[in-house]
Amino acid sequence: MASRLLSSQGRIVCYLPNLRAVVGHFRSFSAYQNDNTRSYYSEDSSNTERSQSINFPTVWPDKSLGPFGPQDRRFPLPGLIGTSSYMTELTQKARNARHPVSPDLLFQQLPSERQGSVLNHVFNTVESMEQQYCSDKTALSPSDILECTAEECPQLLRKDLSNLFPDRNIMSGDFTVITVSQKTLNDMTSWSEAVALEREELLASFVQGAGEICEALRAAGFWADFIDPSSGKPYLGECTSDTLFETDERYRKLGFEIEDLGCCKVIRHHLWGTHAYVGCLFTNAPVDHPVLLAMQKT
16 A cells, blocks of 8 residues: 655654654655756757847048938947847847736735735645644554654754754755654653563664665765663764753654653654654755655655
8 A cells, every 4th residue: 555645845754563664765765866867958949040240341431521421330339339139139139028017016015904814825825734734643554653753844843952962053055854753652751661572662663774775875975873771872973962862852842741740751643642652864865856846755
């Protein structure tokens, strides 16, 4: 069964059966080659016309005859001033290509009307997103127990994450955060041997899978690193005092909720609630890279 892919501006969400499917997809980074060569420059036919000129003979002024002497046809105005035939030709072309003025330009919106239309667009967008979210919850297959989200890291979050990667400038350029949410059998709000065992298995699976994903991204020429859930620090980067655990408040900016239970905190997924185990990766691969846009279950 094909995976479900949701895409919006700067955000891609894909539901898969396991982490191995995510790893298999990202391995295509190392083998990806862009065969679509594009030509951004083309020879303008007008250049040929521009090079063509009328070969009038050069006539030098006769000082003895003054204005009654022979005239150079290229400079008919007083003071031996002439007009450019090329500019005249361009002006004529511009006049011929002139489009009639649209009546809409004569009735531009007032600032208040513009604000109202923008607000209506925002409300309609939010409403459509809510409807899509509700339909997504009911359309998930029982085998879709993993959510992989790739989105452009918000600027505010970049500032909060700058101490995690002291050797890199993440404030400018492409910086994509990839979150991997796995549905758990046990509720993560309580502790038991079953919960501890499941977390250990998910930790080992995530570290192995995230390492292979970063390896594939690096092989394709991108920088990539992931956060070790057990230590909260970058797994491949330089040592830093900053940490990012799954109950960190910064996860709120990625669409998660952090619940304070008094004795501890727990992360809440928008679909699976507290039955979720979350890990994240970071890369400078753009979120609109063809491999990310084509993310789907193989």
